[in-house]
Amino acid sequence: MKISIIGGGIAGCSTAHYLALEGHDVTLFERDSLASHASGFALGGLIPSIGGHPDDPYESLSRYSIGLHKELATQLGGPPGAGELDFLRKPSMMLIRDREEEAMLRQVYSRYAADHSLDIRWLNLGELSHIEARISPDVLGGMYVSEAYEVDPYKLTLALWQSAEQRGARIVNREVLEIGTTDDRVTGVETSDGMIAANAVVVAAGPWSPRMLANLGISMPVMPLKGQIIRLDAPAPPLKVSLWWDDNYATTKSDGLLWAGTTEEDVGFDDGITDAARDLIITSAVEMLPYLEEAELVQQTACLRPITPDRAPIIDAGAGPDGLTIVTGAGRQGIMLGPAMGIAAAALATGTEPPVDVSAFSLARFS
Secondary structure (H helix, E strand, O other): OOEEEOOOOOHHHHHHHHHHOOOOOEEEEEOOOOOOOOOHOOOEEEEOOOOOOOOHHHHHHHHHHHHHHHHHHHHOOOOOOOOOOOOOOEEEEEEEOOOHHHOOOOOOHHHEEEEEEOOOOEHHHHHHHOEEEOOOOOOOEEEEEEOEEEEEHHHHHHHHHHHHHHHHOOOEEEOOEEEOOOOOEEEEEOOOOEEEOOOEEEOOOOOHHHHHHHHHOOOOOOEEEEEEEEEEEOOOOOOOOOOEOEEEEEOOOOOOOEEEOOOOOOOOOOOOOOOHHHHHHHHHHHHHHHHHHHOOEEEEEEEEEEEOOOOOOOOOOOOOOOOOEEEEOOOOHHHHHHHHEEEEHHHHHOOOEEEEEEHOOOHHHHH
């Protein structure tokens, strides 16, 4: 089956990987370079979604996707912890600073404490200090999640594409101008070089996806959400766990730098870095980890994440003409959900049942 994919981020490259594994004829269209937007600049934290209910479709998708990440780490990069994707187990601690936060997080903890597959524990400050002694004394405690991981998003996205390419997939570095249709069925994609025929088209263009679908009369509530991250040369030793609080985090990555973030900025397609974001991130990080006052800024990055009103992805093959599949909108969890989104989109594009239930992520939920 001849399938065109629009978008060279984690969603598009994951879809290409799984389609190529099945022997399909895959062409990926990317106007810039692979992983040149959000997928190349994300943190890469793989923490199971926790907060609703273990049977929630989003949480089920998150756990399934982390399982795929483990498989991919071995298939594409060697054994976990020693592979080329910088994939490793990295326990996570969610920190709280006031009694209201504590009450809310304890409710979450009570719902998951019996789930031994996640190894979740409630720790007071004294217990947290045994893991990381440099945490601010203003912290009251937190929730420790053992089954969390970390990966290099850029390396993973490239490895997924290289896997597809080794099986015959091709990349076209052109902007897609239009998706062609005849009799309510996709026929291919048009670039400046003309129309390239396809039996199916997968739109995985992140926040640019709505533009791709406009000519088909499809309205999709996916917007860009800018996030900025800073990388610090911090005093040793490195953090052995990832720390999270509010919408922020701090973790030492495989490059030896401490990554801290992040912002959530509704500023359209402006992806420039700002001093205000830098100062905001540093202030928050120093409040939680006072020793970072001695850290030096090495790099600051910004990217545009595709976000939906309910912050869940869109994975759908029924929103437009036959042969069209949409996969985007995972927001800050794009790297974690990427493999599951890709394997599901690959199945939908070929008319088969996805190996994970994605019925809750149709575009129709916004109607």
